[in-house]
Amino acid sequence: xxxxxxxxxxLELKIYGTTEIFTPRRVYCVGANYRKHIEEMGLxxxxxxxxxxxxxxALVIANPNETTGISFPPITKSLHHEVxxxxxxxxxxxxxxxxxxxxxxxxxxxxxxxxxxxxQNSLREKRQPWELAKAFDQSAPIGLIHDFESIIxxxxxxxxxxxxxxxxxxxxxxxxxxSTYEIISDLSKYFxxxxxxxxxxxxPEGVGSVVKGDIINAEIESISPIKLKIx
Ligand code: MN
Numbered sequence: 001x002x003x004x005x006x007x008x009x010x011l012e013l014k015i016y017g018t019t020e021i022f023t024p025r026r027v028y029c030v031g032a033n034y035r036k037h038i039e040e041m042g043l044x045x046x047x048x049x050x051x052x053x054x055x056x057x058a059l060v061i062a063n064p065n066e067t068t069g070i071s072f073p074p075i076t077k078s079l080h081h082e083v084x085x086x087x088x089x090x091x092x093x094x095x096x097x098x099x100x101x102x103x104x105x106x107x108x109x110x111x112x113x114x115x116x117x118x119x120q121n122s123l124r125e126k127r128q129p130w131e132l133a134k135a136f137d138q139s140a141p142i143g144l145i146h147d148f149e150s151i152i153x154x155x156x157x158x159x160x161x162x163x164x165x166x167x168x169x170x171x172x173x174x175x176x177x178x179s180t181y182e183i184i185s186d187l188s189k190y191f192x193x194x195x196x197x198x199x200x201x202x203x204p205e206g207v208g209s210v211v212k213g214d215i216i217n218a219e220i221e222s223i224s225p226i227k228l229k230i231x
Contacts (some may be wrong), residue, residue, distance in 0.1 A: 007197050011059055013088065013196070015107050016144045016224070022088060022106070024056040025196035027140055028082075029113055030183055033176050033202025049178050049202060051187065052130050054113075059198070060141040062226040069231040070138045072212050076116035079210055079230070081220045082203035083161035083169050085154065086111035086142050087180060089197040090164070093188050101184035104193060107145040108154055108221045113160075113200050114139045117209065140200070143226035145217070151222050155179050158221040159204060163214050171204030173220075 009015035013022040022202040032038050033049040062068035072079055090106025113134070151157075154173060178186065180201050187193065210216060210230050219225040 011056070011061060013061075014146055015088070016192035017150060018147055019203055020106070021195045022090075024198060025061065025194050026191075027056050027198045027200070028187060028191075029054060029134065029200040030178075030202040033169060033178055033183070034204040035175065035177060036171075036205035037203055037207065040207070049183065051190075052134055054135045054140045056198075058135060058137060058140040060138050062141050062143050062228060064144050064224040064226070067215070067227045067229050068141065069229050070114070070141055072230050073116060073139070075132075075134045076118055078116065078118040080115045080117040080162055080207050081163070081168070081216055081218075082113040082115060082207050082209055083159055083172055084113050084200045084203050085157065085159060085220055086112050086200060087184070087199040088145050089184075089193045089199070090195050092194050093184075094192040096185050096188040096193075098181045098185055101181045101188065104120050104184060105148045105180075105224040106195070107148055108151055108223055109142045109145045110218050110223050110226050111140065111142040111200050112216070112218055112226070113203060114141070116205075117207075136144065141226060141228055142198070144224040146223050155181075157223075159219070161206070161216065161218045163208070163210055163213065163216055165215075166209050169204055173201075175204060177204060
């Protein structure tokens with residue numbers, strides 16, 4: 001007799017205002033894509049963004065109108081928030097130009113690239129890969145995914161994050177060094193993109209640490225906000 005082994009987190013991504021459902025595939029993240037964030041991290045110059053991944057089971061779906069709890073991860077003393085515009089890919093694509101990149105987008109959401117900053121800094125010093133800092137359980141909360149067609153211009157959206165009611169991050173997606181379309185185009189040269197792929201497009205300046213009990217509100221214009229409690 002066959003015995004099936006599985007993990008508990010087979011998520012379904014529902015798209016607000018549609019009947020579509022996606023199964024998450026890969027979660028790509030872009031690093032260093034806002035100039036002022038690069039400055040605050042002490043990184044050199046106007047770098048080309050780079051990529052890392054999180055496992056898709058690190059996603060947490062944060063429903064609007066609810067406070068979603070996420071656990072403070074073990075080992076770290078410095079859990080940081082990074083608010084980001086998140087893209088859901090709806091079509092297979094490889095070597096895409098900018099127009100094709102835009103056509104590949106199915107939806108958008110608010111997301112948080114939660115980061116063990118102390119571990120990331122030490123990995124960076126040792127030139128080691130970032131999984132322990134970026135790919136931990138519940139490290140990728142995202143809000144309701146909105147139909148891309150319902151958003152007028154994703155290259156010009158106010159983006160902000162507050163902790164316990166105090167604003168920490170406040171910018172606009174127009175401040176990205178590489179636009180969402182340029183990122184998708186660039187990424188598609190390295191990987192074939194598929195429906196269900198998710199892209200975190202980088203965070204603006206103002207990242208900082210949170211502790212147990214903190215309430216995070218993350219907002220992007222025209223998209224449902226998310227509210228998290230660190231537990
Ligand atoms: Mn990030």
